[in-house]
Amino acid sequence: MKTDVLIIGGGIVGASLAYELAKYRVDIILLEKEAELSFGVSKANSGIVHTGFQSDPGALKTCLAVRGNELYKELAKTLDFPLLPVGELVVAFPGELKGLQRMKETGEKLGIPGLEIVNRNWIDANEPGLSREIQFALLGPTAGVINPYETVYALAEQAAANGVHIYCDHEVTDIQAVVGAWQVQTEKGSFTARYVVNAAGLYADKIALMAGTEVPRIVPWKGEEYLLDRHAEWLTRRVIFPLPRKETKGVLVIPTVDGNTMIGPTAEAVPDCEERSTSRSGKLAVLASVKNLIPAVKEDQIIASFAGVRPTTREGDFHIREDREGFINLVGIQSPGLTAAPAIAEQVCRMLAQSTDLTPKEGYIAGRTAIPRFRLLSNRERNALIKKNPEFGEIVCRCELVTKAEVKEALRRGARTLDGIKFRTRTQMGRCHGSFCTMKIMSIMAEELQRPYDSISKRGKGTEMIKT
Amino acid sequence: MECCRIDMIKHDHYDVIIIGGGPAGMAVAVGASSAGLKRILVLERHPRLGGILNQCIHVGFGLRYFKEELTGTEYAARYKKLFQQAGVEVKTSSFVHKVSDRKQVTFVCPEGELFVSADHIVLATGCRERTREMLTIPGTRPAGIFTAGLAQEMVNIHGILPGKNVVVIGSGDIGLIMARRVVLEGAKVQAVLEILDHLSGLVRNKIQCLDDFGIPLYLQHETLEIIGKDRVEAIRYRDNTTGRENVMACDTLLFSVGLIPERDLLIDAGIDPGDGIHVAGNADYVHDLVDWVTKDGEKLGRSLGNGNA
Numbered sequence: 001m002k003t004d005v006l007i008i009g010g011g012i013v014g015a016s017l018a019y020e021l022a023k024y025r026v027d028i029i030l031l032e033k034e035a036e037l038s039f040g041v042s043k044a045n046s047g048i049v050h051t052g053f054q055s056d057p058g059a060l061k062t063c064l065a066v067r068g069n070e071l072y073k074e075l076a077k078t079l080d081f082p083l084l085p086v087g088e089l090v091v092a093f094p095g096e097l098k099g100l101q102r103m104k105e106t107g108e109k110l111g112i113p114g115l116e117i118v119n120r121n122w123i124d125a126n127e128p129g130l131s132r133e134i135q136f137a138l139l140g141p142t143a144g145v146i147n148p149y150e151t152v153y154a155l156a157e158q159a160a161a162n163g164v165h166i167y168c169d170h171e172v173t174d175i176q177a178v179v180g181a182w183q184v185q186t187e188k189g190s191f192t193a194r195y196v197v198n199a200a201g202l203y204a205d206k207i208a209l210m211a212g213t214e215v216p217r218i219v220p221w222k223g224e225e226y227l228l229d230r231h232a233e234w235l236t237r238r239v240i241f242p243l244p245r246k247e248t249k250g251v252l253v254i255p256t257v258d259g260n261t262m263i264g265p266t267a268e269a270v271p272d273c274e275e276r277s278t279s280r281s282g283k284l285a286v287l288a289s290v291k292n293l294i295p296a297v298k299e300d301q302i303i304a305s306f307a308g309v310r311p312t313t314r315e316g317d318f319h320i321r322e323d324r325e326g327f328i329n330l331v332g333i334q335s336p337g338l339t340a341a342p343a344i345a346e347q348v349c350r351m352l353a354q355s356t357d358l359t360p361k362e363g364y365i366a367g368r369t370a371i372p373r374f375r376l377l378s379n380r381e382r383n384a385l386i387k388k389n390p391e392f393g394e395i396v397c398r399c400e401l402v403t404k405a406e407v408k409e410a411l412r413r414g415a416r417t418l419d420g421i422k423f424r425t426r427t428q429m430g431r432c433h434g435s436f437c438t439m440k441i442m443s444i445m446a447e448e449l450q451r452p453y454d455s456i457s458k459r460g461k462g463t464e465m466i467k468t
Numbered sequence: 469m470e471c472c473r474i475d476m477i478k479h480d481h482y483d484v485i486i487i488g489g490g491p492a493g494m495a496v497a498v499g500a501s502s503a504g505l506k507r508i509l510v511l512e513r514h515p516r517l518g519g520i521l522n523q524c525i526h527v528g529f530g531l532r533y534f535k536e537e538l539t540g541t542e543y544a545a546r547y548k549k550l551f552q553q554a555g556v557e558v559k560t561s562s563f564v565h566k567v568s569d570r571k572q573v574t575f576v577c578p579e580g581e582l583f584v585s586a587d588h589i590v591l592a593t594g595c596r597e598r599t600r601e602m603l604t605i606p607g608t609r610p611a612g613i614f615t616a617g618l619a620q621e622m623v624n625i626h627g628i629l630p631g632k633n634v635v636v637i638g639s640g641d642i643g644l645i646m647a648r649r650v651v652l653e654g655a656k657v658q659a660v661l662e663i664l665d666h667l668s669g670l671v672r673n674k675i676q677c678l679d680d681f682g683i684p685l686y687l688q689h690e691t692l693e694i695i696g697k698d699r700v701e702a703i704r705y706r707d708n709t710t711g712r713e714n715v716m717a718c719d720t721l722l723f724s725v726g727l728i729p730e731r732d733l734l735i736d737a738g739i740d741p742g743d744g745i746h747v748a749g750n751a752d753y754v755h756d757l758v759d760w761v762t763k764d765g766e767k768l769g770r771s772l773g774n775g776n777a
Contacts, residue, residue, distance in 0.1 A: 462698030
């Protein structure tokens with residue numbers, strides 16, 4: 001198959017690029033090795049749209065994060081995904097005020113608006129759950145939270161609506177330079193492209209190597225996250241950070257889009273990109289750190305835990321470069337990569353525009369509507385939907401009040417696994433952890449996709465629900 | 469055995485609304501009807517009555533109430549006859565998601581989202597299973613982890629066996645029943661691991677489901693970690709009597725680690741039982757026999773009619 005631009009990797013970076021580039025008259029193919037988009041690094045991202053003031057002011061990633069933060073507001077409106085402008089608060093314990101002030105100055109130099117050091121009176125009035133030891137905090141009002149996977153799906157749906165071809169379950173096995181193009185092999189076929197953009201996350205160094213380019217080596221860096229029951233709704237209203245250390249931003253308290261509070265992540269180098277286990281020591285470490293910030297947090301509020309792996313490099317900054325003609329590497333897109341992704345996409349478009357003509361596409365379809373979320377609608381809106389389609393009156397997920405119509409719509413939009421449906425609809429995410437809905441969803445999948453039960457998987461090949 | 473499915477409900481105010489058409493809900497309706505109440509509505513989220521009994525194809529039901537040993541499905545069928553004679557209004561495929569302190573319930577059904585109120589509201593919503601996530605057992609998140617009740621639905625309703633090499637974690641009754649059930653379907657059950665020093669379920673279930681099938685029960689065995697990237701491959705566990713750790717290979721884990729009375733409708737609304745709000749059956753407390761659920765439910769139903777509730 002031939003195309004102008006081939007993107008390797010369907011996480012937030014690849015999807016952002018596909019979305020941005022689809023505005024122009026170029027043929028685009030996106031390849032993802034997992035069964036669905038976002039299943040690599042992005043799905044386990046904390047979902048924070050940072051202000052940008054926490055990163056090294058001289059770094060490329062900081063500039064891109066500041067720009068990305070600006071772009072998300074418009075993006076969320078255009079693509080109808082939730083972005084909660086919760087703001088962030090970096091808290092200082094006694095003796096740390098100087099650190100806060102330095103951070104504020106840095107942020108102001110970067111042009112981040114609204115930064116303010118607030119005192120204990122402000123904290124009492126606005127975040128009363130914070131530890132009494134915290135006397136000052138730096139408020140960044142422009143920070144927000146998104147659902148990383150939902151954002152990836154929104155970007156990808158819009159890209160696909162504008163002609164981008166997306167192939168999941170397509171792992172790249174080899175890359176060859178041919179005359180004036182690149183040939184990219186997968187087990188399911190070969191693709192020829194004038195430009196290749198490597199957005200392969202944890203595997204970006206390996207993909208770079210296939211093309212004979214040298215990039216910083218990826219060091220997989222695991223983080224465990226713990227989600228609290230909605231009964232403990234939003235322990236804090238803002239994202240809470242301790243003063244960051246060199247290697248990570250520390251353990252945070254994050255109000256999620258869905259109303260649960262998330263605490264974490266840990267930070268641990270792991271030998272294997274697929275090492276996503278959680279540990280008792282990780283949980284205890286997260287709880288201990290969070291108790292310093294919010295003494296009221298309790299272990300029995302935890303309803304779910306998971307781990308993700310960050311694609312870090314020793315160099316620390318993003319590597320965004322055309323390392324060989326027509327081959328652009330995006331490597332080491334670690335935090336604040338989610339925030340920076342829309343700006344990375346812009347940057348790559350600028351790089352491409354230097355050697356190819358990017359003219360706006362005629363008939364570009366702008367705007368996308370999210371899957372209706374029954375739980376969040378009014379009685380009148382619910383009845384209007386049910387009248388149009390009675391399957392909005394069939395509850396599939398008892399905890400999150402998700403309907404059969406929403407599950408079928410998720411399938412129509414490309415969900416192919418139970419996790420894919422979970423991420424698009426929130427089924428299986430509530431208190432019962434799927435005890436009630438799993439079989440119902442499997443039945444809907446079997447019927448809609450015309451597939452036998454034993455082919456239905458949690459998240460792709462090897463994770464079939466039934467062991468035959 | 470389908471029950472009087474109607475399109476819309478007859479009244480907008482009832483004497484009693486019962487949430488849940490399982491054994492508890494049906495019993496409350498029968499009791500209330502026998503005590504002379506006329507406007508009784510049962511709201512059931514599934515397309516048919518019977519609740520969890522519909523997936524209980526094993527025997528052990530009915531000895532106390534029907535003086536006869538029945539399967540769960542037979543018990544449900546028998547009781548549905550009594551229930552139908554009571555002439556109670558039923559609305560199936562109707563999911564109640566809200567109860568207000570003004571004794572109004574909100575439910576969703578294929579005809580819309582409707583409101584209805586009553587003098588008495590009875591939660592007969594059963595219980596739900598505790599899960600691996602609630603225990604926060606460390607390790608990976610592979611396919612192959614089920615609650616015992618979900619496995620029961622898969623095997624008995626849909627005819628699919630979740631795995632071939634099973635470990636049951638926790639010795640609750642559903643876990644014991646499902647250990648035998650999957651063996652009958654051709655799977656191997658390595659063991660039932662119980663963290664406590666005693667069995668959680670009924671002794672008769674241990675004898676009939678484990679002992680008779682040669683399935684070992686290990687008490688004071690704590691599950692430490694789930695292993696396996698894509699599919700469950702093994703668990704790491706510790707024998708707390710000796711402190712020794714070991715690994716047991718398996719492809720499927722069934723959790724039977726306790727039941728939680730399903731009372732989120734009240735918790736979410738911040739209301740307590742009393743003043744016309746009642747809780748019946750396993751939503752009240754987890755009963756070990758359905759016969760007691762029926763008897764308690766009928767008693768509660770009668771008391772509503774007699775005005776002493």
